[in-house]
Each structure stands twice: as structure tokens, then as C-alpha cells.
Amino acid sequence: MDTKTIKSESAAITAIIAGHNNNSTDLMDILIDVQERFRFISEEAVGIIAKAISSSISEVEQTLSFYHFLSRTPTGKYTVYLNNSAVAEMMGRDEIAQTFEEEAECEFGTVSEDGNIGLFHTSCIGMNDQEPSAIINQRVFTSLSRKGVIELVHAMKNGVEIDDLPGTGVRSNIIRPGPILTMEAQPAEILKKTVSRKPEDVIAEVRAANLRGRGGAGFLTAMKWQLCRAVKAERRYIFCNADEGEPGTFKDRVILTERPELLFAGMVIAGYAIGAAEGILYLRYEYKYMAEHLEDVLRQMREDGLLGKSAVAKQDFDFDIRIQFGGGSYVCGEESALLESAEGKRGEPRDRPPFPVEKGYLQQPTVVNNVETLCAVAKIMLKGSNWYRALGTVESTGTKLLSISGDCERPGVYEVEWGFNVNDILRMVGAEDVQAVQVSGPSGTCIASSEFNRRLAYEDLSTGGSMIVIGNQRDLLKDIVLNFTDFFISESCGSCVPCRAMTIQYKKKLEKILRGNGVAADIDQMLSWEKVMLVNRCGLGQTAANPILSTIRNFRELYNSRLRKHTDFVSEFDLSAAVRESCKITNRIPGPGGG
Amino acid sequence: MSILITINGREYGAESGQSVLEIATDNGIYIPTLCNYEGIKPQGCCRVCTCLINGRKMTACTTPATDKMVVETNNQDLEWIRSTIIELLFVEGNHFCPACEKSGSCELQALAYRYRMMAPQFPYSFSARDVEPAHGTLLIDHNRCILCKRCVRWRPEPEAPGWFVFVNRGHETRIKFVHERAADFNKSLAQAAMNICPVGAIIRRGKGYDVPIGRRKYDKLPIGSDIETKERS
Amino acid sequence: MNKPLIATTSLAGCFGCHMSIMDLDDRILQLIELIEFNKSPINDIKTLSKECDIGIIEGGCANSDNIRLLKEFRKNCRVLIAVGECAIMGGLPAMRNNSASISECLQEAYIDCVSVQANDEGLIPNDEELPMLLDQVYPCHEIVKIDYFIPGCAPRADLIWDVLTALISGKKMELSYECFKFD
Known part of the structure; x- marks a missing residue:
């Protein structure tokens, strides 16, 4: 590279950093911008970033190396991330992967010799309803066929612009809309209704609706808000968790595409209720393709006076929303890891206590709510808790x-x-x-x-x-359970020993059983390890063995039928394989059984 | 504020804000730990100090005590979890004790002794890892690193950044020396880093095997004996 | 009643564990009152001539002959004990497992190493009499079922004594802390 190119590159990087006010908590945004601009983050770039945000190269690398979509080596002019979720495999992913490799003339995990196309695997990208699918430079290509991939790679080889590449985009696939997905009012109406009431009354309304968090844990939303509001602080934050990384989940994708106004209205309501000044939508990087659309919606809301100073024409209610992208990490769906990530750090879950409602984003009281929860909030404010409570069951309303x-x-x-x-x-x-x-x-x-x-x-x-x-x-164990187990291995943040290391032991045992070498004691051992998994710090680590544990419990016969009977010990040692290399070097032919 | 906390059926006075681990240690109750180190902000990485706190399994090093808290530090379940974590660490890295400078004073090994680990229940991984000449005064042997994060959290000068960071994630996580500030690193910091490392992953160059077998830290008495024999307050 | 029969062998080890048996000193006289040695380097009996009660294995498996011998011991010994770090986890020979392939090892040992003096033709030892090296050094319990483990490098003589006398007498043994070491 000549000095001129280097100069213009460093100028571009410096401009990116300046665009984020040289702020170290904006590190994720800076890294993402540099990654997208240059298709990787070079050593020089890391150096420039470190200097600008008064950090060190190592510390920048500490964050950078954690995230799947941030790379220290070039990822190609076109970077293909092919989803490897179990459903993608069920829908014929293997053939698609093979076609990509043949056509692009490089293997997964590498970049073609001319640096044009990079092929990479990635965990579920939220397109399980239209697999096989891939992300290429933030654009999502769905329902890939062999023919489609051939055309796609051909176009990439011809340097066709990303937006002009042939392929099918994302479909929303709402098959059955219900009260949340039905748009009945504009955010302005909902929000005016909200701010006409006291924040405490808003919380009371949500409490009366008995709304529980839709992320999975089911914590009472109003209680979370109340706890946060009760903490004395200069600044509070409302986060919307749109990290939707659980393989097979894509409902937030649909809400974000079809009903973003409702979600943002929900964030304003939550912000009003807890007394927050800022709402942050933490959006998984896989959904980067939505950025423009969502920014448009936010801009419109600002123009309509629903965001900004004296939002919704309510004096002293200054509230705005911004989008924070992740960098590719399942664990960041855990609320405290999400906050770490939003602060520009590695997505490692925090120890609790303190809980985010006490010390969250930048150590300030913070509420993290799921996308769907916040939409429900908006509907509750529009139609009242009685309406909402009439839906669902007594304990699970809505x-x-x-x-x-x-x-x-x-x-x-x-x-x-x-x-x-x-x-x-x-x-x-x-x-x-x-x-x-x-x-x-x-x-x-x-x-x-x-x-x-x-x-x-x-x-x-x-x-x-x-x-x-x-x-x-x-084949439930081979097609599904093994895939899920691999998922947890590659997505562990690595902080807790059992999540980092026991998942690997689970995989080894499962593979042993799949090879027909398992014994009954192997199953007992896997069950006994659950206790150890449960001491992991976060819920994701605690459940990382669930694919195996729940199938042992509910599909025991699938395991039993593969076990060796009448023995308590099977060695997987294969003498002829073990001596192959030394025989080759010495030109010897191994005797019967390898010896 | 003074509080009362019950540990293993006995009541102890303590100050709120103290961690469960600190209170137990002060009162002669040993809770095994690996990632915790006095003076370094706790993080709950190894999970070895997991206790039953108000009926829930929580790490003693990160849990602040509150009034009327009930803690059980030791039962068959907890001990099994601890020894299994130790076994996991033994197979995850490459721990060749007879060839390690830290042998005899290694906390991982000492815990394995305490739990009388004969052979881990897991197969050895023999994963390929580097021995890295990180600095003129320092070697990092990644084979032995248990990713306890002590060195990463270590701040010899409270206001200055640390000397080590974590890179990558999951089972590929590694510690990394902050090379940019290498000029400010020296022998005494290297010695301090080696002392902080519970295993033999951080070695001060030219140091090692200087205490004869029989006189090393854990040759005669199990890890935790110093706490357990402490006079109870 | 006949005295229990014991056989011992060293696979990929250094005989240090057998030295530890010798380290029983005068207790070895008490030991031969209690047991009878079959195949063992201690009495230089080369072959397992009958079924034994206890087999003691030192060393891990680094070559095809180690595998053969270990399997033979398993077949002929009622109780099989892995003694020492090498038998339990591969030990020092297993340090090659995570750092070099077998070709790299041989290349370094016989061709590239600075101390190689008289191998102008670049020969790697190769004879039908020689066992074949395995790709890895394997702990014994990955090859056959092992009943007991005695850790140490080498295990302290006291520990070996305690284990053997407990096994012979059928009494429960206390594992003393000071004897229990990995180095």
C-alpha cells in the first residue's frame, strides 16, 4: 500500500471516530463502521482508534476480538455469512454451502484468493422461516437455492453492487396477526394518552395488566420499572433488547419491520414511567439491514414532537431514542451482557447483585425490556389494562x-x-x-x-x-441436538468455567454415543453434570446443556438404542489410525489390528 | 452498618457490603476459590466458591452480605460441583505438573489435592496452545492458563489500566499482555504478576524451582488450612 | 491360601515409579511375605505366566507395543492400577501431544536437532523389531478400563505401600495429604 492510500485510510478512520466524538463508550459503533468501510479492522485502524479514544491497542482488541462480525483480517469485498442453525440444515443448507464453496473457489472460513469473496458460518440470523439464508454485507438473502447461489456468486465475481445482487429479500411472514400486531392507532395518540397521566399511574396500569417480560424469564414489567424508578440517580435508561439471538426466534424481526412505531411508543412510555432521559434500542448486528428504515421512523417521531426536548409536548420530559448495534454475540441477549456491550466492552454478563435496575448502563439505573413487552405496553396504554387482562389466562395475560x-x-x-x-x-x-x-x-x-x-x-x-x-x-440427536450443542460452544463468552468447558465435554459424550460407543454410564454422567451447569453466571450458560438434557429426559429411547449393551467400558482408541502417520514416515505396513 | 449473618448454622456479626467470602474467611471458614484474589475486584469466573446463599447457589466472592442472610458453604453437592470444575480445568488446558515451575504452590493443583482427584472423569483435550515470550521479564504459558482473569483485573496502580487483557471468546479466550506499555513493565511487576497467577501460566523469566520439594506452599497442608486454623473471632 | 499375585510393567515411563517401589526399602521384604511377583522388572520375569490378582502399570501408551502390553495386562489382571502421572495422563511424554505431530517429532529427533551428528543420510529408525509410534501419547484409561489410580511423579513409596496393603487386606485406606502429589 502506498503512503497516499494509507493516509486516506487513516483520514477515513479518524473521521469515523470523530463522528462518535472520540467516545470510548461508542467503541462498538466505531468498530462496526470501520469494519463495514474496510471489510476488516486492520492493525493500523486499531492503533488509530486506541489513540483517539485514549485506550490501548490491547484494550480495543479485547472488545473487537469478542464479536463474531468484527474481524482483524480481511473478510472479502463481499462477506458471506451463511446461517448454520439446525433449521437451515433441515432446509438444505449443506448443498448451499457446497455451492458457495465451488462457485467462490474458497472454503468456509477463508477469503477467495483475489480477496473478493469471503465465506463464513454464522449462528442463527433470525430467518428460520425462510432458510437457507445468508447475510452478505448487511443485506439478507433468503430461501437460497443452488441455482440462486450460482447466479449470486457470478454477480459478485462481476463486481455487481450489493444492492443489485440477485436474490430474495426478507419476507415478514405474519401468518396470524393478533392484538399486538394489529395497528389501531398512531404513536401520537398512544403517547398523548400516556403523558396525560402521572408516571406512577402508568406503572400502575401496566401492573394491573399483569404484563410479564416476553424475553422468556417472565419478570413482572411494572415491578422492574418500579424498582428502577425508586433508585435515586441523575440519569436513567430504558433499553430495548432486540438481540433476538435464540435460534429459531424471529418475531422481533417482524415487529421491527412492521410495527416499529409501536415499539418506539412503548419505549417512550417506559422512559416516561421510570423517568429516563434516553432510550436505546440494542439491535443485533444481523438486523443491520433495518437500520435505515428504523432511523426514518425515529426521524419522523422527532418531527412529530414525540421525541426530543419536551417530548409529546410534555414539559420536562426530554427523551430520545438511539440505536445501538451489537457485533454478533448470542450472550449479549442477556441483559447485563447487553449493557456491557453497549458500553463498548466484551459482552460478558455481570455478577448480580447489583441488578441493572440499580446499576445498569454506565452504572445508572436501567430497565431492559424485550421488544414484544414494549409493544404490549403501548397497547395497554391505548386500550387499558382491563382489555389486556381479558386476553390469555389469569396468570399469563395477553x-x-x-x-x-x-x-x-x-x-x-x-x-x-x-x-x-x-x-x-x-x-x-x-x-x-x-x-x-x-x-x-x-x-x-x-x-x-x-x-x-x-x-x-x-x-x-x-x-x-x-x-x-x-x-x-x-435424526433428532444428530441433526438437532448436536447442532444446538455446537451453537452453545461457539457462543459461550468464556467467562464461567462450566459454560466454556463443560459444553465441550457434553459434545464429546454425545459424539461418542452417536458413533455407537456410548455406555449407560455416559448418560448418567451427562445428567450429573447438570448441577455444574446450573452454577454458571447467566441464564444462557445455565441452559447450555438443555438440548442434551431435555432430550435425555424426553427421548431416552433415542439414546438407549445407540448404547453398547452388557459392558461398562468402551475404548474409542483405534490402533490403525493412531499408527498411520508413523507408518507412513517409515514406509511400514501396520500388522493386523495396526500392531 | 452492622449485620448478622448465619454461616453453616452459626451466627456471625459483619459489616454490610462485605462479601460472603470475606466474612467466612474472617471467621475461619474456608470457601475454596480460584479466580478470587485479595485486593483484586472479584468477578465470579471460576464458580468454585459457589455456596448456598438464602437457598440459591451463588458465588461467595461476588455476593455482598445482607442482614439475616443464611449461607451454607459446604455440602456434598457443592463439594462435588467444585471438584468437577477442577477436573474440567485439568483437562481443558495442558497441566503437566511434574514439569511446572508452580508445582507445589499452584492453587489449581492444591485444590485437586484437597479433593483427592485421582484422574479426571473427562478425557484430556491436549489442545494446542502457545508458550509466549510476552516480555523480557515474562513468559506466558497458555497451556496452563485457567482464564481466571485475575491478571486481567489486576491494577497495580489503582488509576492506571491493567497489564493484561482477554482476547477472543469462549474456549478460544486467551490472556494477552499489553505490549504497548512494555517499556514500563519490569521485573518486580513480573514477579507480582507471577504471584497473582494461581497456576503457572505467568512466569517471571529466570524464576522457578527455587523452593525445594517439601517446603513449597501446599506440600504439607491443604489449601485453606491457614484459614481453617485461624483463631475464630 | 495362596499369596496374591502381582505383575508390574513400565510402558512409556521412566521407571521412576518402579524406583518408588524399590523405595519401599526394607518394607519390600514385608511385601514379598504378603504377595508374590509375577512378570515385573523387579524380579526380571519377562512374561505374564499366569492370571494375576493385581497389575501395576507405569507409563502411558506411546507406541503399538505399549498398547499390546497394556491390553495383555488388562486381560490377565483382576485389578489394574495406573501408577504415576504418565499412566494417568500421559505425563512428560505426552507433552508432544499438544505441540508437534509425530513426523515433526521424528524429524527433530533424528534429522534437524543440533545434537544429531552422524546421520548424513537422514535416516529415521525403521525396523520390524521396533514398535510403531502412536499419533499421541494416551493415558491408560483411554485404552482399557483402569480400576485404581495412584498419582505422583513418582508416587511416594508410602502411598504405594498404603494402596497395596489396603488392597491385599481389603481394608479401607486413608489417603494421607502429604503422600498425595502430582509431582
Whole structure:
């Protein structure tokens, strides 16, 4: 590279950093911008960034190296991230991956020799209803076919602009809209109604609706708000958790595309209720393609006076919303990891206490709510808690958005009242010959037909909203459980020992059983390790063995049928494989059995 | 504010804000730890100090005590969890004790002794890791690193940034020396870093094997004995 | 009653664990009152001539002959004990596992190493009499089922004594802290 190019590059990087006021808490944004501009973050770039934000190269690297979509080596002019979720594999991902490799003439994990195309695997990108799919330079290509990939790579080889590349974009796939997804009022109306009441009354209304967090944990929303409001502080924050990283979940994608006004209205309401000055939408990087659309909506809201100084024409209510992108990390869906990430750090969950409502973003009281929760809040403010409470069951009020994918005729988003049972849902989505349903993604539970009469409700079968239908034609352990286990291995933040290291032991055991070398004691051992998994710091780590544990509990026969009987010890040592290399060097032929 | 806390069925007075671990230690109750180190901000990475606190499994090093808190530090379940975590660490890295400068004074090894680990229940990974000449005064042997993050959290000067960072994530996480400030690093900091490291991952160059077998930290008495024999207040 | 039969062998080890058995000093006289040695370097009996009660394995498995011998011990010993770090986890020979392939090891040992003097043809030892090296050094319990482990490098003589006398007498043993070491 000549000095001139280097100069113009460093000028561009300096301009990017200046655009973020040389602020170290904006490190994620800076890194993302540099990554997108240069398709990687060079050593020089890291040096410039470190200097500008008064940090060190190592510290910048500390953050940078944590995130999947940030790279220290070039990722190609076109960077292809092909989803490797279990459903993608069910829908023919292997053939697509192979086609990419053949056409681009490079292997996954590498960049083509001319530096044009980079191929990479990535965890679920929230497109399970239209797999196989891939992200190429922030643009999402869905329902990929072999023919489509050939055309796509051909166009990339010809230098076609990203926006002009041939392919199918994201479809919303709302199959069954319900009260939340039905747009009945503009945000202005909802917000005017809200600010005409006292913040305490807003919280009381949400409490009366008995709204519980839709992320999965089911904590009472009003209580979270109340706790946050009660902490004395200069500044409070409301975060919307749009990290939606649980494989098989994509309902937030649909809300963000179809009903962003409702979500932002919900954030304003929450901000008003807790006394926050800023709302931050933490959006997973996989959804970067929505950025422009969402910024447009926010701009419009600002123009309409719904955001900014004296928002909604309410004196002393200064409130605005900004978008914070993640960098590719499942763990950042955990609220305290999300806050760390938003501060420009590694997405490692924090120790609790203190809880985010006491010390959250930048050590200030912070509420983190799910996308769907905030939409429900907006609807509750519009139509009242009585209306809301009439939906669902007594303990689980309202509706639930479900992301349904896998072996069914009509994958997509369904809004149902709490209380629906699994059989009803399977009928609704056109699923027959069902072997299992993975409820709430890999961290949830895999249930067999004997449990299909269970109801979706906090008091029965709780769910964050993902349901993956697994047909009888699938090898549940090999096609699904192994994939999920790999997912947890690659997404562990690495901080807690059991999450980082035990997941690998689980995989080894599962593979041993899949090779037909397992014994009964292996199953007992895997069950006994659950205790150790449960001491991980965050909920994601605690549930990382659930794919194996829940299938051992609900599909024991699938394991038993693969075990070696009448023995308590099987060695997987293979003498002929072990001596292969030394025989080759010495030109010897191993005797029978390798010896 | 003074508080009362019950540990293993006995009541102790303490100050609110103290961690459960500190209170237990002050009162002669040993809770095994690996990632915790006096003077370094706790982070709950190893999970070894997990106790039953008000009926929930929580790490003693990060949990501030509150009035009327009930803690159980030791039962069969907790001990099994601890020893299993130790076994996990032994197979995750490459711990060749007979060839380690820290042997005899290593906290990981000492905990394995305390739990009488014969052979881990997991297969050894023998993962390929580097030995890195990180600085003129310092070696990092990644084979032995248990990612306790002590060195990363260590601040020899409270206001200045630390000397080590974490890079990558998951099982690929590694510690990294902050090379940019290498000129300010010296022998005594290297010695301090080596002392902080619970295992033999951070080694001051030219140092090692200087205490004869039989006189090393954990040769005669199990780790925690100093706490357990402390006079109870 | 016949005295229990014990066989011992060293696989990829340094015989240090056997030195530790010798380190029983005068207790070795008490030991032979209690047991009878079959195949063992201690009495130089080369082959397992009958079924034994206890087999003691020193060293891990680095070559094909180690595997053969270990399997033979498993077949002929009622109780099999892995003694020392090498048998338990591969020990120092296993330091090659995480750093070099077998070709790199041989290349370095016989061709590239500065101390190689008289190998102008660049030969790597190769004879039908020689066992074949394995890709890795394996802990014994990954090859056959191991009943007990005695850690140490080498295990202290006292620990070996305690284990053997406990096994023979059938009494429960206390593992003393000072004897229990990995180095």
C-alpha cells in the first residue's frame, strides 16, 4: 500500500471516530463502521482508534476480538455469512454451502484468493422461516437455492453492487396477526394518552395488566420499572433488547419491520414511567439491514414532537431514542451482557447483585425490556389494562408472538393468546408426523408428543416465542441436538468455567454415543453434570446443556438404542489410525489390528 | 452498618457490603476459590466458591452480605460441583505438573489435592496452545492458563489500566499482555504478576524451582488450612 | 491360601515409579511375605505366566507395543492400577501431544536437532523389531478400563505401600495429604 492510500485510510478512520466524538463508550459503533468501510479492522485502524479514544491497542482488541462480525483480517469485498442453525440444515443448507464453496473457489472460513469473496458460518440470523439464508454485507438473502447461489456468486465475481445482487429479500411472514400486531392507532395518540397521566399511574396500569417480560424469564414489567424508578440517580435508561439471538426466534424481526412505531411508543412510555432521559434500542448486528428504515421512523417521531426536548409536548420530559448495534454475540441477549456491550466492552454478563435496575448502563439505573413487552405496553396504554387482562389466562395475560419454523407447511409469525396448547399450534401451522417440538429454542426444552397437550403459559409451558417443529424423518440427536450443542460452544463468552468447558465435554459424550460407543454410564454422567451447569453466571450458560438434557429426559429411547449393551467400558482408541502417520514416515505396513 | 449473618448454622456479626467470602474467611471458614484474589475486584469466573446463599447457589466472592442472610458453604453437592470444575480445568488446558515451575504452590493443583482427584472423569483435550515470550521479564504459558482473569483485573496502580487483557471468546479466550506499555513493565511487576497467577501460566523469566520439594506452599497442608486454623473471632 | 499375585510393567515411563517401589526399602521384604511377583522388572520375569490378582502399570501408551502390553495386562489382571502421572495422563511424554505431530517429532529427533551428528543420510529408525509410534501419547484409561489410580511423579513409596496393603487386606485406606502429589 502506498503512503497516499494509507493516509486516506487513516483520514477515513479518524473521521469515523470523530463522528462518535472520540467516545470510548461508542467503541462498538466505531468498530462496526470501520469494519463495514474496510471489510476488516486492520492493525493500523486499531492503533488509530486506541489513540483517539485514549485506550490501548490491547484494550480495543479485547472488545473487537469478542464479536463474531468484527474481524482483524480481511473478510472479502463481499462477506458471506451463511446461517448454520439446525433449521437451515433441515432446509438444505449443506448443498448451499457446497455451492458457495465451488462457485467462490474458497472454503468456509477463508477469503477467495483475489480477496473478493469471503465465506463464513454464522449462528442463527433470525430467518428460520425462510432458510437457507445468508447475510452478505448487511443485506439478507433468503430461501437460497443452488441455482440462486450460482447466479449470486457470478454477480459478485462481476463486481455487481450489493444492492443489485440477485436474490430474495426478507419476507415478514405474519401468518396470524393478533392484538399486538394489529395497528389501531398512531404513536401520537398512544403517547398523548400516556403523558396525560402521572408516571406512577402508568406503572400502575401496566401492573394491573399483569404484563410479564416476553424475553422468556417472565419478570413482572411494572415491578422492574418500579424498582428502577425508586433508585435515586441523575440519569436513567430504558433499553430495548432486540438481540433476538435464540435460534429459531424471529418475531422481533417482524415487529421491527412492521410495527416499529409501536415499539418506539412503548419505549417512550417506559422512559416516561421510570423517568429516563434516553432510550436505546440494542439491535443485533444481523438486523443491520433495518437500520435505515428504523432511523426514518425515529426521524419522523422527532418531527412529530414525540421525541426530543419536551417530548409529546410534555414539559420536562426530554427523551430520545438511539440505536445501538451489537457485533454478533448470542450472550449479549442477556441483559447485563447487553449493557456491557453497549458500553463498548466484551459482552460478558455481570455478577448480580447489583441488578441493572440499580446499576445498569454506565452504572445508572436501567430497565431492559424485550421488544414484544414494549409493544404490549403501548397497547395497554391505548386500550387499558382491563382489555389486556381479558386476553390469555389469569396468570399469563395477553398474547404471545410465536416464531414457528422447521417441518411445517406455514412457517412464520403467529400471535396467539396465552393458553393455546401445542397441538392447536401444530394444526395451525400445518405440521404432521411430528417427532418433537423444540420450545423456546436450544436453551428451552425439546418435547415429545406426550406433552403436546400442554398449554403455552408461564404456569405451564413457558416460552420466549420460538417453536421448531421436528418431523419424524429427522435424526433428532444428530441433526438437532448436536447442532444446538455446537451453537452453545461457539457462543459461550468464556467467562464461567462450566459454560466454556463443560459444553465441550457434553459434545464429546454425545459424539461418542452417536458413533455407537456410548455406555449407560455416559448418560448418567451427562445428567450429573447438570448441577455444574446450573452454577454458571447467566441464564444462557445455565441452559447450555438443555438440548442434551431435555432430550435425555424426553427421548431416552433415542439414546438407549445407540448404547453398547452388557459392558461398562468402551475404548474409542483405534490402533490403525493412531499408527498411520508413523507408518507412513517409515514406509511400514501396520500388522493386523495396526500392531 | 452492622449485620448478622448465619454461616453453616452459626451466627456471625459483619459489616454490610462485605462479601460472603470475606466474612467466612474472617471467621475461619474456608470457601475454596480460584479466580478470587485479595485486593483484586472479584468477578465470579471460576464458580468454585459457589455456596448456598438464602437457598440459591451463588458465588461467595461476588455476593455482598445482607442482614439475616443464611449461607451454607459446604455440602456434598457443592463439594462435588467444585471438584468437577477442577477436573474440567485439568483437562481443558495442558497441566503437566511434574514439569511446572508452580508445582507445589499452584492453587489449581492444591485444590485437586484437597479433593483427592485421582484422574479426571473427562478425557484430556491436549489442545494446542502457545508458550509466549510476552516480555523480557515474562513468559506466558497458555497451556496452563485457567482464564481466571485475575491478571486481567489486576491494577497495580489503582488509576492506571491493567497489564493484561482477554482476547477472543469462549474456549478460544486467551490472556494477552499489553505490549504497548512494555517499556514500563519490569521485573518486580513480573514477579507480582507471577504471584497473582494461581497456576503457572505467568512466569517471571529466570524464576522457578527455587523452593525445594517439601517446603513449597501446599506440600504439607491443604489449601485453606491457614484459614481453617485461624483463631475464630 | 495362596499369596496374591502381582505383575508390574513400565510402558512409556521412566521407571521412576518402579524406583518408588524399590523405595519401599526394607518394607519390600514385608511385601514379598504378603504377595508374590509375577512378570515385573523387579524380579526380571519377562512374561505374564499366569492370571494375576493385581497389575501395576507405569507409563502411558506411546507406541503399538505399549498398547499390546497394556491390553495383555488388562486381560490377565483382576485389578489394574495406573501408577504415576504418565499412566494417568500421559505425563512428560505426552507433552508432544499438544505441540508437534509425530513426523515433526521424528524429524527433530533424528534429522534437524543440533545434537544429531552422524546421520548424513537422514535416516529415521525403521525396523520390524521396533514398535510403531502412536499419533499421541494416551493415558491408560483411554485404552482399557483402569480400576485404581495412584498419582505422583513418582508416587511416594508410602502411598504405594498404603494402596497395596489396603488392597491385599481389603481394608479401607486413608489417603494421607502429604503422600498425595502430582509431582
